[in-house]
Amino acid sequence: MRLVELSRSEHAGLRIRADxxxxxxxxxHLIPIVASEFRKAATQYPIVFAKNPETGRFAPYxxxxxxxxxxxxxxxxxxxxxxxxLNVRRQPFYVGTNDAPQGAAxxxxxxxMDSPCLDGSGAKTIVNPDGSDSNYLQEILSILGELVxxxxxxxxxxxxxxxxxxxxxxxxxxxxxxxxxLQVQGLYGLDEEKFRQLAAGDISSLWTTGxxxxxxxxxxASGQIFKLxxxxxxxxxxxxxxxxxxx
Amino acid sequence: xxxxxxxxxxxxxxxxxxxxxxxxAARHRAESGRGLQITLVESETIGIVGVGExxxxxxxxxxxxxxxxxxxxxxxxxASFKQGAKFSRxxxxxxxxxxxxxxxxxxxFPSLDLAPFWTKYSDEHGDAPSFSAAVCFQxxxxxxxxxxxxxxxxxxxxxxxxxxxxxxxxxxxxVRDHCVKNLGIRHIVDEVTQVVKNDRGDIDHVETSKSxxxxxxxxxxxxxxxxxxxxxxxxxxxxxxxxxLFIDRALAVQVPYGDQHSDIVPHTLSxxxxxxxxxxxxxxxxxxxxxxxxxxxxxxxxxxxELRAYVGDAHRDLQPREIxxxxxxxxxxxxxxxxxxxxxxxFLEPLEASALVLIELSADMISTxxxxxxxxxxxxxRRFNQTTQYRWDRIIDFLKLHYILSQRTDSKFxxxxxxxxxxxxxxxxxxxxxxxxxxxxxxFTSNNEMFxxxxxxxxxxxxxxxxxxxxxPLERNSGSAQRAFTQNDALKVKWTKTLPxxxxxxxxxxxxxxQKI
Numbered sequence: 178m179r180l181v182e183l184s185r186s187e188h189a190g191l192r193i194r195a196d197x198x199x200x201x202x203x204x205x206h207l208i209p210i211v212a213s214e215f216r217k218a219a220t221q222y223p224i225v226f227a228k229n230p231e232t233g234r235f236a237p238y239x240x241x242x243x244x245x246x247x248x249x250x251x252x253x254x255x256x257x258x259x260x261x262x263l264n265v266r267r268q269p270f271y272v273g274t275n276d277a278p279q280g281a282a283x284x285x286x287x288x289x290m291d292s293p294c295l296d297g298s299g300a301k302t303i304v305n306p307d308g309s310d311s312n313y314l315q316e317i318l319s320i321l322g323e324l325v326x327x328x329x330x331x332x333x334x335x336x337x338x339x340x341x342x343x344x345x346x347x348x349x350x351x352x353x354x355x356x357x358x359l360q361v362q363g364l365y366g367l368d369e370e371k372f373r374q375l376a377a378g379d380i381s382s383l384w385t386t387g388x389x390x391x392x393x394x395x396x397x398a399s400g401q402i403f404k405l406x407x408x409x410x411x412x413x414x415x416x417x418x419x420x421x422x423x424x
Numbered sequence: 425x426x427x428x429x430x431x432x433x434x435x436x437x438x439x440x441x442x443x444x445x446x447x448x449a450a451r452h453r454a455e456s457g458r459g460l461q462i463t464l465v466e467s468e469t470i471g472i473v474g475v476g477e478x479x480x481x482x483x484x485x486x487x488x489x490x491x492x493x494x495x496x497x498x499x500x501x502x503a504s505f506k507q508g509a510k511f512s513r514x515x516x517x518x519x520x521x522x523x524x525x526x527x528x529x530x531x532x533f534p535s536l537d538l539a540p541f542w543t544k545y546s547d548e549h550g551d552a553p554s555f556s557a558a559v560c561f562q563x564x565x566x567x568x569x570x571x572x573x574x575x576x577x578x579x580x581x582x583x584x585x586x587x588x589x590x591x592x593x594x595x596x597x598x599v600r601d602h603c604v605k606n607l608g609i610r611h612i613v614d615e616v617t618q619v620v621k622n623d624r625g626d627i628d629h630v631e632t633s634k635s636x637x638x639x640x641x642x643x644x645x646x647x648x649x650x651x652x653x654x655x656x657x658x659x660x661x662x663x664x665x666x667x668x669l670f671i672d673r674a675l676a677v678q679v680p681y682g683d684q685h686s687d688i689v690p691h692t693l694s695x696x697x698x699x700x701x702x703x704x705x706x707x708x709x710x711x712x713x714x715x716x717x718x719x720x721x722x723x724x725x726x727x728x729x730e731l732r733a734y735v736g737d738a739h740r741d742l743q744p745r746e747i748x749x750x751x752x753x754x755x756x757x758x759x760x761x762x763x764x765x766x767x768x769x770x771f772l773e774p775l776e777a778s779a780l781v782l783i784e785l786s787a788d789m790i791s792t793x794x795x796x797x798x799x800x801x802x803x804x805x806r807r808f809n810q811t812t813q814y815r816w817d818r819i820i821d822f823l824k825l826h827y828i829l830s831q832r833t834d835s836k837f838x839x840x841x842x843x844x845x846x847x848x849x850x851x852x853x854x855x856x857x858x859x860x861x862x863x864x865x866x867x868f869t870s871n872n873e874m875f876x877x878x879x880x881x882x883x884x885x886x887x888x889x890x891x892x893x894x895x896x897p898l899e900r901n902s903g904s905a906q907r908a909f910t911q912n913d914a915l916k917v918k919w920t921k922t923l924p925x926x927x928x929x930x931x932x933x934x935x936x937x938x939q940k941i
Contacts, residue, residue, distance in 0.1 A: 232936040233575035344941060363576070365941065 180271055180287040185304050188288065192299035195313070198268045199261065200293070203251040206242035206361075208262045211327025212334055215391050217260045219398035223405065226335070226344055226365040235335045235344065235365065237395075240405065243351065243359055249408040263327075267320045269294045284325060286318070334388050341379060343368050343392075349402070354410040355417070367395050427798040430461060433640030435616055435630060435653055437466025439592055439780065440766025441646035442599040444787040446490040449607040451791045460794070463610040464603075465630065465638055472596055472648070477705050477712050478506060478692050478777035479587045481527055484580045486784045492602055494579035495937035498930060500598045502591035502707045505926055507562055507572050507584060509692040509776070515888050517696065517832045523554060523886030524566065524691075525776075527585040529878045530559035531908040531915075539862030539881050540893045541905040547893075555885035558909060561916040566691045568920055571929035579938045583919060587777070589692070589705045589712075612638065619657040626761040626798075627653060641798065644790070645764040649771070654754055654764040662770075665752040668824055668846055670837065671700050671773040672751055673724065675731050675744040676714035684709075690926040694775070696830070697730050698722065699837040703774060704734075708930060716749070716773050721837040749773065757812045758805035761798065763790060770816065775826060776875070778819045786812060811872045818874045821851040825880065828855075829887035858884065860892055 202208060207227055210218050215237075218224055222239035229236055239262055241248040250258040256265070269292030274282045288295075301313040310318070338344050345368040349361040372392065375383075383389040432448065434441050445464050453459035487497060497503055508526040515521045530538050538559045546552035556563045562584050565572065572586035603609040614632040622628040629637040630653075645653035654660050666672060693704035700717030715731040724746060732740060753770025757763060765786045772778055789808055795801040827841035828851075840846065854867060863880035898905075924932075 228576040228939065230574075230576060232932070233577075233939055234936055235939065339940070346941060 179290045180273060181290055182273065182275075183270070183286045183288045183303070185308070185310075189302070189304050189308075191288075191295060191303060192297050193269070193301040193303075193313070194294050194296045194299035195301050196255075197294045197296070199251075199256045199265060201268045202241070202256060202261075202265045203248055204246040206240065206245055206247050207238040208241060209236050209238050209264050210262050211324055212237075212330040212391055213323060213327045214260075214262060215394035215398075218262065219394040219401075221258050221260045221401065222398065223401045224395045224398040225347070226338075227363055228365075235339070237331060237335070240364070240402070243349065243361055243405055243409050245361075249405055249412070263320050263324050267317060267324065268292065270317050270321060272321050272325055286321070330387075333386070334391055337383065337386065337388055338367075338392075341371070341375065343371055345371075351406060353406075353413060355413050359409075366399065367392060369396065372396075427641070429641040429795055429797060429801070431640050432460055432462045432642045432644060433630065433638050434462065434464040434644040434646055435466075436646030436648060436766075436768070437464055437596065437600065437611075438472035438646065438648060438766065439596045439599070440648075440768070440783045441466065441644070442596050442603055443486070443780075443783050444644055444646060444765050444790070445609050446599055446603050446607060447486065447784070447787040448791045448794070449603060449609055450490040452794065461610070462608075463612060463638060463640065465612040465614055465616060465632060465635070467615050468613050469615065470648075472593060477592055477707075478589055478703075478774065478780070480777060480781040480784075481585050481587045482781055482784050483588055484586075486788075488580050490599075490602065491606060492599075493937075493940075495933055497588075497598065498933045501595045502709055503595075504589045504688050504707055504930055505572050505690050506587045506589045506705075507566050507691045509694050510566065511694050511696070511826070511886065513696040514694075514701070514826065514830055515832075515886075517834055523882075524556040524563040525879060525882045525886065526556055526560050526562035526566070527587060528560050528562045529876070530881065531912045532904065533559075533878050534865050536901060536904055536908055537862055537864060538905055538908055539885065540891065540896045540898055541902070541909075542885070543862075543891050543893045544896075544898060547890075556882055559912060561912055561919055564916045564920050565923060566689075569687045569690060569926055570920065570923040571690060571926045572923070573929070574922070574924060575929060575932045575936065575938070577938065578941050583923060589707055591707055616652065619653060621657065624760075625658075627657065641761065642795075642801070643762045645762060645768040646766050648767045649750065651754065651764060651768040653762045654757070654759060654768055658759045658762050660754045660756055660759050662750065663752050663755050664750070665772070665820055668820055668848060669751050669773055670718035670720065670841065670846075671716045672749050673719045673727070674714050674716045674747040674749055675724070675727055676712070676747060677731065677735065677739075677742045677744040679711040679713050679735050679739055679742065681710065685927070688926045688930065692777070695734065696832070697727075697734075698835045699727065699730075701775070702731065702734050706926075708927075714744075718837055721835060721840070753816050756805075756809045757786070758808045760805075761801060763805070763808065765790075769812070772816075772819060772823060775823045776819070778823075778874070781874075782815065782819075785815065814870060814872055815874050817848070817850065821848055821854070822875045822879070822883075824848065824851055825883055826887070829884070829889055831888070854880075858889070858891065861896065862891060 215224060218239050225238055225240050226235050227238055241250055250256045269289040271287045273285050273287040275285045302311055303314045305311050344365045347364050347366040351359040353359055434445055441464055445462055449462055508524060510522055510524050512522040532538060542555055542558050565584060572584035573582040604611045612635050614635045616630045617633055618631040620628050620631060627643045629639045631637055643653055645651060689706040695702045697715060699722035700715060702713060702715045705712040713735055715727050717727045731744060749771055751772055754764060757769050766783050793804045795804045824847060828847055830838050832838035863877040865877050868877055
């Protein structure tokens with residue numbers, strides 16, 4: 178990855194292949210999301226919590242696979258799913274911080290110059306011929322805006338979960354149709370037992386902050402794990418059929 | 425009429441006093457108002473000795489139990505990770521001579537004992553790895569200066585077993601603040617002027633300069649070497665053990681790092697000298713270094729010269745502090761309504777960091793066996809004394825083990841240490857048995873053992889002890905032994921690639937904190 182600050186003049190000629198964006202998630206079993214995405218994400222994926230490997234801090238993710246680097250939604254050409262997280266759709270753009278020598282750090286728009294989406298045959302450009310921002314760039318900016326705005330709310334949500342001791346490790350212990358036992362570690366979920374035992378006052382403040390909605394989204398999303406297991410078993414069945422044709 | 429035990433008075437506020445207060449309060453809920461009332465009185469003028477800078481892995485569960493966050497502990501106590509000890513120049517005195525006593529058990533231990541397999545292999549192969557390297561991956565981590573865990577590991581959990589190095593002065597203050605703020609312990613800063621006994625010989629109260637008399641149903645003596653309550657007041661004599669362990673002096677110095685990014689060594693360094701050995705403990709901001717020696721074998725000036733040679737020319741202006749160590753312990757540790765913890769109960773050279781762990785174990789025992797009434801206290805006291813005496817004896821055996829196998833002949837100190845009259849009978853017996861089979865759990869059958877059999881294996885084979893395994897039936901387990909050695913090699917590769925540098929992880933813990941789960 179090579180991030181550089183985006184310049185409308187210098188990068189005016191860049192062509193971007195939007196159809197390659199989803200490939201960046203082809204081998205991601207965890208994709209980070211922000212609070213504003215929970216509702217939509219819950220209709221498609223389990224929402225889990227995991228620690229950032231650099232800081233150890235918790236963040237919410239959608240679970241895409243049942244093994245490290247497995248994305249069961251990846252069809253080979255696209256993510257076959259009704260909701261694609263902002264963190265995929267914003268590729269190959271990032272938000273960097275500009276550590277100004279004086280004053281507060283400000284956000285700057287960056288682009289990953291190593292991204293395979295940067296391709297001369299791409300249909301998207303960042304600026305129109307008249308120099309104004311293209312619709313494509315405006316869309317990207319609104320995605321990044323939502324991510325930046327959602328970051329703070331997400332961190333507050335995590336803090337209140339930790340405050341109330343509502344996170345607990347989950348180990349997915351699954352036996353697949355071919356008999357392989359499967360264990361996914363390092364994932365955390367809501368401790369439903371503790372949630373049910375919360376005092377009325379705690380529930381009320383979770384309601385006021387909007388965290389209660391997020392908690393229910395996570396609870397409802399937990400059932401999506403069965404979809405992942407079914408998808409995985411379908412893959413196994415397909416592979417078996419393939420091999421038996423071969424022999 | 426029964427006299428219930430409702431209040432405890434602790435005299436002395438070093439690590440011993442505050443840890444004991446915390447451990448008892450965490451169990452007996454002092455802050456609820458219904459549990460035991462705990463008062464701790466400490467002097468403003470008497471400093472703390474603060475020599476305990478190395479802990480055992482037990483400190484993790486102790487801190488957790490009293491409700492302390494591991495991240496806060498790292499932020500406030502100058503603490504670092506300790507993954508055992510590296511003993512240099514203990515066997516032959518050569519520059520290249522070293523072995524490890526790691527904190528992890530050998531692979532497969534105790535259901536599988538790799539010692540005879542390693543012995544047989546190294547009998548037959550000149551280039552065999554050392555025992556600790558062959559059976560455990562911790563030495564490899566330590567040699568690379570790596571931490572025992574990752575930033576994603578929860579508080580108090582690790583990839584490799586670990587203990588801590590800490591600044592004893594900061595640690596006492598840190599535990600004190602927690603005890604006063606969260607555990608409801610009454611803290612009095614005052615001088616104890618007199619200890620007053622009642623008719624039956626118990627301590628009735630201690631007089632203080634400004635705060636009046638302090639009463640208690642049970643008194644805990646954490647007054648340090650002075651042993652104000654147990655020794656001076658209750659008259660329990662001191663039992664000298666310097667006939668076994670000769671070290672009676674320490675020269676301690678604090679050595680700054682070259683710069684703030686210097687590696688922090690993730691284990692205790694113990695380097696043998698002519699008349700004792702030098703400890704070297706890496707904290708966040710400095711190293712704690714000290715030479716413990718026998719004043720019967722050398723002079724302070726000569727020892728000082730050896731210490732200066734160790735710390736190097738760059739630090740020649742540092743002024744070491746001399747501490748006299750009385751090697752031994754009180755004849756009993758609990759008499760009447762008075763029990764001693766920490767230095768007030770006794771002290772041994774810091775070779776295997778036994779000081780703090782004995783405080784934890786004693787406080788834990790006082791807390792779990794807390795007598796409900798004065799009438800039942802004598803039973804508890806008898807059991808406490810029995811167990812504590814057993815623990816001291818086992819520590820003394822284990823420390824002596826480090827000396828009796830040395831091949832050094834460069835001073836009378838090392839030669840005298842091998843004199844059979846200086847070796848406890850219990851250790852001699854074990855050594856006889858271990859000529860033909862490795863130390864195992866069958867040799868340590870009390871519920872109150874100090875060091876696991878594996879620790880004896882690490883020191884024994886690290887010190888070059890050879891076992892005769894010609895008559896051992898090894899065939900039956902040779903498959904599992906081979907698998908265990910292979911597994912250890914795989915773990916070594918995995919964790920040396922994955923674990924962060926010790927200082928890097930400590931910096932991250934200070935910045936981001938560890939999660940509780």
